[in-house]
């Protein structure tokens with residue numbers, strides 16, 4: 562656990578310094594640059610590659626594969642600081658944190674050497690595809706199947722809402738082996754090149770102001786070599802879960818970063834804007850909701866750091882509960898912060914110039930993905946409180 566000796570509730574000096582450096586780098590780009598790119602249909606590749614070169618993108622990847630040898634706490638800090646500067650990079654959740662973790666843990670030596678260096682420096686981004694149109698939240702119902710054909714695998718299925726296919730060389734696809742159709746989920750993970758024959762992706766028009774897009778994916782008899790399978794064919798669930806706790810921790814830090822950004826802008830505006838005799842921040846109706854957001858954000862950050870510390874210490878079970886709670890708290894804090902930031906800005910809150918209204922949708926997505934708030938409440942009701950399963 563990366564905490565200081567003086568207090569276990571404060572991150573280490575090294576982690577805090579990392580945050581400062583990432584914030585400095587992201588600050589050179591900033592929110593206006595990010596939204597201009599998004600509105601023009603352009604990408605944020607410059608920033609992506611710069612954080613890759615600086616070693617921040619692959620900070621959680623083992624050093625022998627081009628990474629920084631750090632933990633999820635480190636990459637989550639990077640993700641949060643980028644978002645706090647108004648440059649949230651969703652693909653950080655996917656490429657280094659989910660795919661990087663799964664391949665680092667379960668890939669063969671050859672697979673690690675092939676994919677991890679590109680994930681770490683940003684030149685070989687990997688998307689992640691589990692969600693399917695008919696299965697939705699119920700991943701046990703996914704039907705994307707892989708069958709063996711000689712030395713090869715043949716993959717068929719459909720995926721939806723998959724982020725960043727247009728920016729990725731490969732996508733880690735969760736499928737199931739054909740003989741496992743009868744009942745229990747037996748997921749298997751395959752690395753699929755996005756330019757493979759039979760692989761098609763169509764962008765879904767979204768209301769989120771972001772250069773990162775979501776896609777519907779059609780996988781039609783895509784032939785893959787034997788070593789496209791990551792990990793053990795029978796080790797499915799455990800391998801998948803290795804990526805899901807990091808996913809929740811990263812999603813939480815993405816939300817807390819956006820929340821901090823919204824709150825910073827709102828507080829700055831509340832200090833400046835005067836319509837009666839004092840700045841609007843002097844009115845408690847404006848000040849209190851912002852103060853409330855500050856408290857909620859700090860609580861969510863603390864839980865996120867706890868989840869990361871447990872995960873990095875190898876306590877997968879403890880990390881599971883904390884990561885779910887952190888993700889819930891962070892998404893709630895972010896939605897409220899964005900809403901309060903819009904209100905603080907009055908009419909400017911919904912102008913493109915101030916860019917606050919776009920945050921409503923961006924933060925709102927955190928209540929839905931990668932796992933919905935309802936499924937987290939289900940998890941906590943069942944696992945933390947011992948209540949019966951409701952579905």
Ligand SMILES: Cc1cc2nc3c(=O)[nH]c(=O)nc-3n(C[C@H](O)[C@H](O)[C@H](O)COP(=O)(O)OP(=O)(O)OC[C@H]3O[C@@H](n4cnc5c(N)ncnc54)[C@H](O)[C@@H]3O)c2cc1C
Nearest residue numbers: 689690691692697698722723724926929930931933935952
């Ligand atoms: C911006 C964005 C990016 C995404 N990126 C990716 C990606 O890169 N890769 C990927 O694989 N997926 C991705 N997703 C998909 C995301 O994980 C799913 O949208 C999410 O899991 C919810 O699934 P669904 O949309 O099918 O909703 P549904 O499963 O249809 O659920 C609809 C509603 O019903 C509720 N519900 C369902 N079952 C229950 C229950 N048992 N109890 C209580 N409530 C229930 C849900 O909480 C939700 O509110 C992304 C989604 C978004 C919005």
